[in-house]
Amino acid sequence: ARAIAESGAPPLFGRARSLLALPVVGTGLGGGAARAGEIVRDLLPMLETFAARTFAHGRQFDVALVCWDAASHAAAQAERAAAEKAGRYAWPDELTPDLRARADALAARGRHGDLALFLGAGVSMPAGLPRWGELIDRLAARAGMTAEDRDELAGVRSALDQATIVARWLDRGGESIGSAVNAVMRGHDRYALTHALLAALPVREVITTNYDRLFDEAWAHSDRDGISVLPDGIRPNGRRWLLKMHGCLSRPERVVLTRASYIRYDEGLPALAGLVQGLLLTRHILFVGFSLSDDNFHRLVDGVRRLRGDATEPAHLGTALWLGKDRLGEVLWERDVPRVCMEEHSEAAPGFPSADAARRLELFLDYLVSRTRDAAHLLEGARFDPLLSSGERALRDVLLQLVELGRGPLAAEVRDTVAWHRIERLLRGLGFDAE
Secondary structure, three states: OHHHHHHOOOOHHHOOOEEEEEEOOOOOOOOOHHHHHHHHHHHHHHHHHHHHOOOHHHOOEEEEEEOOOHHHHHHHHHHHHHHHHOOOOOOOOOOOHHHHHHHHHHHHHHHOOOEEEEEOHHHOHHHOOOOHHHHHHHHHHHOOOOHHHHHHHHOOOOHHHHHHHHHHHHHHOOOOHHHHHHHHHOOOOOOOHHHHHHHOOOOOEEEEOOOOOHHHHHHHHOOOOOEEEEOOEOOOOOOEEEEEOOOOOOOHHHOOOOHHHHHOHHHHOHHHHHHHHHHHHHOEEEEEOOOOOOHHHHHHHHHHHHHHOOOOOOOOOEEEEEOOOOHHHHHHHOOOOOEEEOOOOOOOOOOOOOHHHHHHHHHHHHHHHHOOOOOOOOOOOOOOHHHOOHHHHHHHHHHHHHHHHOOOOOHHHHHOOOOHHHHHHHHHHOOOOOO
16 A cells, blocks of 8 residues: 555555555455454454554555455344444444435345345446447447547537447448447456445345446455346346446347437347346336436336326435436436436536545445345354344344254154245355255
């Protein structure tokens, strides 16, 4: 950290602060796995103190504690909650009471299984991937368009028409737009903090218009049963699914980018459109990094509106997390998708919110995750005993009796009952490893 501060190098990808990541040290090959609870308990205040310090050149850092398993993550969240309750930890001032109240409401939906995600390109920008305009410009350069051509292209009003022009230019050189998108995005294979925070939310359904696989990777790490990636990667035993609405880099020929591909979207994959509409009707959707301007999305929402009819009470489809201020856009969507804005003021240029707003989004998501925490460390043996309350220890002892029942003399009969698979799933969610 000192070397970074003294170098004067700016934070990567326009961040407000450089980000340092640290694992739960010593709990892997370091030999401290049996003392994981003590290490988490001692490590968190040290990291908080470190993050609050100002280094040379006035440099400050954000610190992410990386937990590679659900039990460590649950234990760290439990320790932070205990510290907050005891007054030893306070959330940053950037999280205003209004932002916390909005996060608390979303967390309640998450705990009740009512929350799903809809992710757009803004989610992947912290990992270095481009926004729409930048992507089109890079594709145009790859197609051989001159600077003058690209300036003229930027003046074309419709983004879909811009993509169509670039696709035809690429076609002249013998390259498809899907393969060109793959080439432009190649090399960005490390997911960002935003991906990891979103992957930690208790959701089972996610829709994304992104082509990259960054959230896919982050979410797969949080679910040992694996996830189904629709439409091509269905897992028979997967309890969670991710719909790549506009295609994936793994199948460049299916990338939806031009006007023709948008028009033909419903014709090629009508079942997926129905899946999106069903989710809009049955879940509260948390939109992150999505501009709400996608033509396909507008058509799907219109179908949902017509199905709902003119209800006297507004039935919101979800909530959008928004970086910048956009007063007229908020009016446009207030009946369907109200916004939670991270930018406190409106001085930032439209579409170009400040780096502080992007950081505030990370803090918001971190707070949201903390309010939906689980207890995946409860049955992890003695590893996290120091972090358990007396009530949790009593509950653990009762649950361990169920574990022994499934292993004892009547194990075969117990496991053959209708209820056992549900009990076993509960135990696994609390840290019990049946294997």
